[in-house]
Amino acid sequence: DQQVKQNSPSLSVQEGRISILNCDYTNSMFDYFLWYKKYPAEGPTFLISISSIKDKNEDGRFTVFLNKSAKHLSLHIVPSQPGDSAVYFCAAVGGADGLTFGKGTHLIIQP
């Protein structure tokens, strides 16, 4: 059973607009969440994280929001740029294997 779910396999956003990537989780033991970004033919790279004691963390154009009651987090990218086109993985810490990844969302920024 998938504990970290990214229900949108792909998302297309116009350059300059806001990109919102969503992630849901089922395990109440998860208490730290991360977003990784992956370009083709490269390994994932860390983007931003948030602890369960917070509901928002911001780093430049990237903001992650956490709603613990809904077991939902989202990554906002404002404004979206062509270089943001990539696959974004949501990940959660606290399960048996340490880090559990979602299936990823392919973000496409349209010029």
Next chain:
Amino acid sequence: NAGVTQTPKFRVLKTGQSMTLLCAQDMNHEYMYWYRQDPGMGLRLIHYSVGEGTTAKGEVPDGYNVSRLKKQNFLLGLESAAPSQTSVYFCASSYDRQAPGGANVLTFGAGSRLTVL
């Protein structure tokens, strides 16, 4: 610093053949991991190591073996390759465990694409 280096980057095997993927990190990280990425499946943990000489099973360990004889190296072996093992394999390392209450960022290698015919 090179970070995490994986070799080879590409490999084609026939069913039943064996091979080893090598991962090397130069960051003095204690923890190392092997993941596989398949279309629509995300990243799934195969095996991991919490230090030199240790290994542990992850989510999808069947058909793979690992060894961590040196702190900087983590080897992933396929003894008898199967088409279901066609995938992109990623090695990663971290300073500490991905423990509840905190997290240490994983540094990933660029991946090794394996095709089993």
